[in-house]
Every structure is written in C-alpha cells, then in structure tokens.
Amino acid sequence: MNTAAGGTEPDEIKTDGSPRSRPVGNGWLAGIVLGILIGLWALPPVRYTLSSQFYFALNQDSMPWMNSLDTRRSLTEAGRLDAAAASLPGDYLLQVGRATALVEAGGVHEPAPGSLSSRASDGLDHTDRSLVRLTLVARQFSTAPGACAHLARYMMGDRVRIQRDDEFSPDQPPLSAPNAPTRAVSLPARLRDVKLMEWSLRAGERADPNNAFWPTMLATTYFAAGRDRDALHELLRVPHKSRWDAYIYEEVLGQWRLYSLAYGDQGALQKIGPLSVVAFPHLHEIRTMAYLARAYADRAAALGQTAEAVRLRHALAYLGVTMRDTASWAYEALYGTDLLLISTTESDSTAAQDTIRSLAKWVDLSTDYLRLLRTAKLKEETAWLYTQVQLGIDLRERLNSARQDASYPGIPPGIPLMPLFGSWMTGVCLVQQALLLVLTFALVIPGYRLLVLQHPRARLLRLLSVLTVGGIIGISGLRLFYGVPSPPLAVVFLFSATLLLLIAIHCVTLLCWRLLRREELSAADRESAYRSQFRGRWNRKAAASMLTVLLVPGLILLLWLNPILSRLHPVAVLLTNLLSEPLPLTARETIPLGLLTCMLPLMLAAALCLWGLRRGVAPLAAVCLGLRHLVFPTLVCLTLTYLVLLNGTLRADAEASRAINEAAQNDLHWVLTHSEPEAPEHN
Amino acid sequence: MFDRCWLWRRRLTCRADGTLPLPQWGALAKHLLNCPHCQKAEQADRALRDASGYSYSAYSSLGGDPARRFDDRVVAALDLAGPRTPRLSVRQISLNTIFASAFNRSFTRGIELLPGQKSVRGSGLAPLAFFTQLASGAFAAATITSICLLASLHPGSAPKTIRANVQSALHNEPPVPLESLLRIRSPRAAQLYAPPTRTPSALLNATQPGNAVPQPKLPRRPTGSFDRHNRSDRRIADLLG
Numbered sequence: 001m002n003t004a005a006g007g008t009e010p011d012e013i014k015t016d017g018s019p020r021s022r023p024v025g026n027g028w029l030a031g032i033v034l035g036i037l038i039g040l041w042a043l044p045p046v047r048y049t050l051s052s053q054f055y056f057a058l059n060q061d062s063m064p065w066m067n068s069l070d071t072r073r074s075l076t077e078a079g080r081l082d083a084a085a086a087s088l089p090g091d092y093l094l095q096v097g098r099a100t101a102l103v104e105a106g107g108v109h110e111p112a113p114g115s116l117s118s119r120a121s122d123g124l125d126h127t128d129r130s131l132v133r134l135t136l137v138a139r140q141f142s143t144a145p146g147a148c149a150h151l152a153r154y155m156m157g158d159r160v161r162i163q164r165d166d167e168f169s170p171d172q173p174p175l176s177a178p179n180a181p182t183r184a185v186s187l188p189a190r191l192r193d194v195k196l197m198e199w200s201l202r203a204g205e206r207a208d209p210n211n212a213f214w215p216t217m218l219a220t221t222y223f224a225a226g227r228d229r230d231a232l233h234e235l236l237r238v239p240h241k242s243r244w245d246a247y248i249y250e251e252v253l254g255q256w257r258l259y260s261l262a263y264g265d266q267g268a269l270q271k272i273g274p275l276s277v278v279a280f281p282h283l284h285e286i287r288t289m290a291y292l293a294r295a296y297a298d299r300a301a302a303l304g305q306t307a308e309a310v311r312l313r314h315a316l317a318y319l320g321v322t323m324r325d326t327a328s329w330a331y332e333a334l335y336g337t338d339l340l341l342i343s344t345t346e347s348d349s350t351a352a353q354d355t356i357r358s359l360a361k362w363v364d365l366s367t368d369y370l371r372l373l374r375t376a377k378l379k380e381e382t383a384w385l386y387t388q389v390q391l392g393i394d395l396r397e398r399l400n401s402a403r404q405d406a407s408y409p410g411i412p413p414g415i416p417l418m419p420l421f422g423s424w425m426t427g428v429c430l431v432q433q434a435l436l437l438v439l440t441f442a443l444v445i446p447g448y449r450l451l452v453l454q455h456p457r458a459r460l461l462r463l464l465s466v467l468t469v470g471g472i473i474g475i476s477g478l479r480l481f482y483g484v485p486s487p488p489l490a491v492v493f494l495f496s497a498t499l500l501l502l503i504a505i506h507c508v509t510l511l512c513w514r515l516l517r518r519e520e521l522s523a524a525d526r527e528s529a530y531r532s533q534f535r536g537r538w539n540r541k542a543a544a545s546m547l548t549v550l551l552v553p554g555l556i557l558l559l560w561l562n563p564i565l566s567r568l569h570p571v572a573v574l575l576t577n578l579l580s581e582p583l584p585l586t587a588r589e590t591i592p593l594g595l596l597t598c599m600l601p602l603m604l605a606a607a608l609c610l611w612g613l614r615r616g617v618a619p620l621a622a623v624c625l626g627l628r629h630l631v632f633p634t635l636v637c638l639t640l641t642y643l644v645l646l647n648g649t650l651r652a653d654a655e656a657s658r659a660i661n662e663a664a665q666n667d668l669h670w671v672l673t674h675s676e677p678e679a680p681e682h683n
Numbered sequence: 684m685f686d687r688c689w690l691w692r693r694r695l696t697c698r699a700d701g702t703l704p705l706p707q708w709g710a711l712a713k714h715l716l717n718c719p720h721c722q723k724a725e726q727a728d729r730a731l732r733d734a735s736g737y738s739y740s741a742y743s744s745l746g747g748d749p750a751r752r753f754d755d756r757v758v759a760a761l762d763l764a765g766p767r768t769p770r771l772s773v774r775q776i777s778l779n780t781i782f783a784s785a786f787n788r789s790f791t792r793g794i795e796l797l798p799g800q801k802s803v804r805g806s807g808l809a810p811l812a813f814f815t816q817l818a819s820g821a822f823a824a825a826t827i828t829s830i831c832l833l834a835s836l837h838p839g840s841a842p843k844t845i846r847a848n849v850q851s852a853l854h855n856e857p858p859v860p861l862e863s864l865l866r867i868r869s870p871r872a873a874q875l876y877a878p879p880t881r882t883p884s885a886l887l888n889a890t891q892p893g894n895a896v897p898q899p900k901l902p903r904r905p906t907g908s909f910d911r912h913n914r915s916d917r918r919i920a921d922l923l924g
Binding site for chain 1: 812813814815816817818819820821822823824825826827828829831832833834835836861862864865866867868869870871872873874875876877
C-alpha cells in the first residue's frame, strides 16, 4: 500500500494506517433526493406547487399563471385561456370566466398607449372584445340571468355612462339656486348600447324577477341615454323587489375554473387574484343616477308635488337598504349605505354626505326632507328612515373598522395568506439553494482540474480564468450599481466576488507556506499533494460538523426571515402594487435578495476555506474537495427540509383556500365575522 | 518532503511490478545512470527483492501468489464498497457486469467525481451497487413522501374558528379613507383594503379632493375610438342577429 504522499491509497485508510470512516453511500443519498422528487411529482396538487416554485426559483417572471393576473403580461396568456375555454364550450361558468378574465387586461392599471396590453392584435380594444364575448355568452346561455348581469355591468364600465352637464347633474347647483348656469352639453349613451342594455336587463329580469339589480341598472341606462322619464319610472319599480344580486360570484368562480383548467390547480394563490381584482363598474354610475333622481325629487318638491318627491326618495332609500342588507359584497353594501344617505340628504349637502358618522349629523343634513315628511304626515317613513340610517352608519363604521384588520393589502380580513406566502417563499429559497449548490458543484469540477492542471500553459490559463472572473465582477457590479439591478445580477456578482476572494486567499496562503516551510509544490505532484492533505484531515465527523454548523443556523435564519420572505411572494407583490406602479429595486435591496438566494453555497465555500486554513489544507483545494464530499449530504438535508416545509405549505394553502371560498360566497358576511369591532372609547 | 525524483521512483516501482510501459524503460535507465539517489534506491529495492526471493519475471507473469493477492484485494475492495450488497453468483456477476458495462462508460467519469467511488473504472460492479442504492433509496423516499403529503393534502383538522382568525388578524396601516372609495369610477374589491400610500393618483384624478361629488366629465374619446366602437358594435349586432 502506498503512502499518503503518493495519493493513491483508498479513501477508507487514513494516512496513519488506522481504518477510516467510509462516507455514506452516495447512491443512497442520490436515491433519497430522487425519490422525494418523484414522490412530489406523483401528486398533481403538489406537482403544481413544486413546478411553480421551481420556475420562480429560476426566473421570477416565468410563472404563466401569474401573468394572467399581471396587467403588463396578461395578453400573452390570452391564447392559452382561449384554448382552455374552447375545450369546454358548454360550461357556462368557464365561458363567463374567460369573458371577464382579461377585462382591462386583468388589473386596475391603465395600460400605456400603444403597449401590448392596450390593444389586441386585431386592433380592437380588449374591453370591447370582452363585451363581444359577454354578448356571446348572454346569447348562448339566455336562461342564465347571470350572463345578462355580467354584460350589463361591463357595458356600464365604458359605454353606458352618465355623462351629463345639465341642471340635474350632480356637480351643478340645485335648480332653485340663484345664478344657475345655462344648460351645457351632455352626451347621451349610444342607441345601440342602450338597446343592448335593455335587451340584457329585460332578459335577466324575466329569469330573476325579484332582483332589484335590473330596474336599477335600467334606470341608470336611461339616465345615461337622456331618457329621464323612463329612468324615474324604472327607479320607482325598485321597491317591488326584495333583493340585490349582481352575480359577481359567478365571475369569480368562472375565473377560478378557467385558471385551474389552463394552468392546473395552484390553490389559494391562484384564487386570491380573481377575488381581489373583481370589478364593480356599475356602482359609480348607480351613485350618479341617485344624485340625478334626488335632483328630480327636489324639483318635484319645489313644484309642490310632495307625493312624487317622497316616492322618488323612498325608492332610492329602499334601493340603498336592499343593497346594504342583501348584497353579498362589502363594496356593494357600502354603496348601499351611501345611496340611503343620498336619498335623504339635501342636494346642496353632497359635500358633507360622505362624512356622516352620526345620526345627529344626518339630521342636520336632512332638515328639508324630514320637514317634508312631517308635512306629509309620514311618521312611519320618518321612523323607518331613522332606523335605517342608524343601521347604515353602524355598518359603515363596522366596515371601516374591519378594513383595518385586512390580512394583506387588498385582501379581506381573516384570510391566512401571510403564513402561506412565507412558507411558499421559504420553499423557493430552499429550491434556489439546492439549484445553486448543484451549479456550484458543476463548476467545481473544471475549477479543480484547472487548479491541478499539469500543462506548460497552465499558469497562463489560470491567469486568464482570474481575469475572466474579475471581468464578470466588473460588468455585473457596474450593471448592479449603475444600471438596472436585479437579484440574478446580484447573485452573479456575489458568486464571482467570493470566487476571486477565495483565489486571493489561496495564493496568499501558498505564498506564506512557501516562505515559512521553504517548500515548493511542483506541478507534477500538486494533485496528489492536495489530495493527501485533504484526505489526511477530512472525516465523517468533520462533514457532520460542517453540515450542522451551516444548515441549522441557516434554517433558523430562514424561519426568522419568514415575514420578510412572505412580502417577496409574487402574489404579495402583485397585491401590494395593485393600486400603484411597482417601484424598481435598488442595488441596496437586490444585494440582500441575492445573498438570500445563494446563501448556502457561499457559506459552504467560506466554511471549507476556513477549515482548510485551520487544518493546513490549501484553501481552494479544501473548497473543491470538500464540496465534492458535502454536496449529496447537503442536498439530502435540503430536500428533507423542503418536504417538511411543503407539508406546512399545503396545509396553509388548504386553509387559505377554504377561507377564500367562504369569502367569495358572501364577502360582506365574511368581513363582518372575521374582524374585530372597534372598541368603544371610554372618556 | 517532496522529492523531485518522486516520479522516477514510481516508475522504478512499476518496473519492479512489471507494469512499466516498454518505451519508458529507456528513459528510466538513462535517469538511473545520472542520478545517484535513484541508483541507491534501486539497489536497495533489488536487495530487498533478492532477500525475499522474487524476481522481475515472477512479478511480470502475474502468476501464483501475486495473482491471488490481486484477487484478494478486489474482494476486499468489494466488501468495503458495500456491506449491504447481496453476494452474487459467478453467473449473476457476469450478467450484471455485461449490463452494467453499458452504463459504465457513460457514468464512470461522473461517479468518479464523487468521494469513495475511485474503484469504479473497469470493474462494472460499483455502478451496479450505486444504481441499486439509488433505486432503493428512491423507492423508500418516494413512498414516505407520498404518505406524508397525502396526509397534508387531506387534512382532517377542523377549520379554525372565527375567533382564532380574528386574533390572527393584524391591525395594519389605516386604509384609504372610506369617502374616497365611493368616488372611484370603477372600483375593485381590493381597493377596500388598500393602504392610502398605495392609492394611485390616477384613481383619485377622477375625483377631486375636497369635493365629495363625482365630477362627470364630458367625453373625451381618443382618436379612432369611434371606429373601434363601431367595429365592435357590428360584431355585437351580428351576434344578436
């Protein structure tokens, strides 16, 4: 048997001749990693989560199901959504989901003029295409009242709007006011649009006769068309209806089904988008209609037609109460309380009507109408109004308080998304560590060969390598600090900087050894010398210590950073930036993100370098050979940790999914039951 | 510590073992003529071999004891490589060797990069052990993973109570004032829970702060919107018949 210096002894024999601990079979370790991955891939819900995390770990913009929720990239997904919808043409909810999925390109941002999102390939505005789809759905499923409601709601978003500038316009002073301006120009809605609205709303009312949605929308349409008499007639039909339903839940359900069919079931993360960005384009127009109706009531009162004035205001108040009490969305209920206040307050008090927080203030702003009711001896109506206004004020305060308990910006309270985001992102972090570890291991092989290369031009090649690394540092650093910083760029910068630092430490160490020991490694025996140095000092205990020292604090750090990681989740970023343009990252922000991504490989290299310096092993050789020994045990540890973490992610996902389902069924009820009422102030 | 003649000493040992390639014999002889240290080493080796009764021819023929010693080393290496490896018959080893040799060429270089796999090249047995371990580990891990995840995918725990959810809710940054929510032209559900810092100026432009009444604006349709609307009108009209 050869000596240690010869470097040809088997790994199992120490240099001092004593039997040496044999490394655990790499086949077992590789099998464990492979088996866990196969096990994860075998279950479809887990597969979708794993693939999403994998894609996100590789490229943060590579998750297709996120693109459909993002304004800037949603149109690229139109083809896939079309294909999914075309696969089941008879599925009503699916067709509704497709028709409403990319309205306004999926978000609330106005796309930039000329951008991809602003216009489809055929030149049609995307909203118009959605209206065409909705018309098609309404025609195909003519017995479904929801189809008519969706068409009417989205028609009101762009085409049927109250655009008036006459004496009944809300921003005009009341008719009785002195110095009233002359009549200005109004733009009525197009006749074709009005006909389409009439058709859909009448068809919807035939299928669902007790819904106040239809006459209210008809009244709004007629006001938009300048047919005020018809509008008032429709408004007076509202008190004969018993409930309010705009069928918005169907839209949410349809989008869930569509995304699930197109991208696979991604659980709560996929559901929260449609729930958050659901639009209420009809509410603003209904509110404007209420102002106009109140102006007509004032006009009737001024002309002495008390009964007509009271009927109009009562119809409006009844509409508000119906919306407040029977609508399933908190936003609609909020508008219901507002309609009630509009119906009872004076025309010249509109500036203050939004801020009514007490019955006393309401009484101050409703003096004329209350006097009118007293004149007409309608005590029951007055008492009813007092009760309803108090209930409306209470609901407003309750909703205002509930908004403080939002589980995330843009998310109703009580939906446990933060743990899900945190757990998901920790999983991504582990995947990134594993991928970069494998990449580092793949780079170590040529690196080590270069280090021990016996070639006449080996020195030149090493010099070129160092220069290349230096060049990469320079370019990535310039782009990072003076260009557009991004986390992948930060990873490249950190990796190359660490490599250059290791090379410097290696050279300095060899120089010191040469000076102190007066020894020089010849090119011929460099490999065997490195091997013998490493094998003489490396054992299972060293490997276990290294793994423990690196992995345990690293995992604790990841758990500690969980709240911060949760904010980096793509859905969280989307929700946070839902109402504003996302801010670009700075270099100071990207470097910690990059560090978080490549933490384990860098720490492993640093630890092996320190170990080599302490044990008298050349630093670069210690890093290369140590990585070769540690890569599989580390991967196994990471995979097992990921498995444990994925269990938590799946549980959090199931819980959040359940919460989102309940919230979508009755948003108002969910909000009221999952938030704490504000504690009364004790003076 | 590091002898410059170390390479020649190895060649000297190889020549004694009979494994030195013939073209290198001349170079070695030439070096021996010039290097007194190697000459001494060679003489010492020769004296040791003479005392033990071996000769170059006996080594080079690989017959008798050296051959048996070689077999012993192979068996010892196999034992060390995997105690759990089942003992195979000669025929099984031959078949496995044939099948493994197909993988051997492609995987040998990769496996050699891993620690403890130095003896892979040429034997054909170590890859088999490696793949056996791989398959066994994968099967066990996949089974355990599936069992663990099935439990998570169908959690039997009851949903959290409302109270627990309320307690978990955080009192966040105050959201957008309620009044401003009522002035947004096309509100979204998310805006009800959005903090004010995230409210875009664009959304509030439609409303004028300080004036609670929405400001209905006269239409300012962009150029070409009429054509666009007319085209869409035609499509809708066609659909409706």
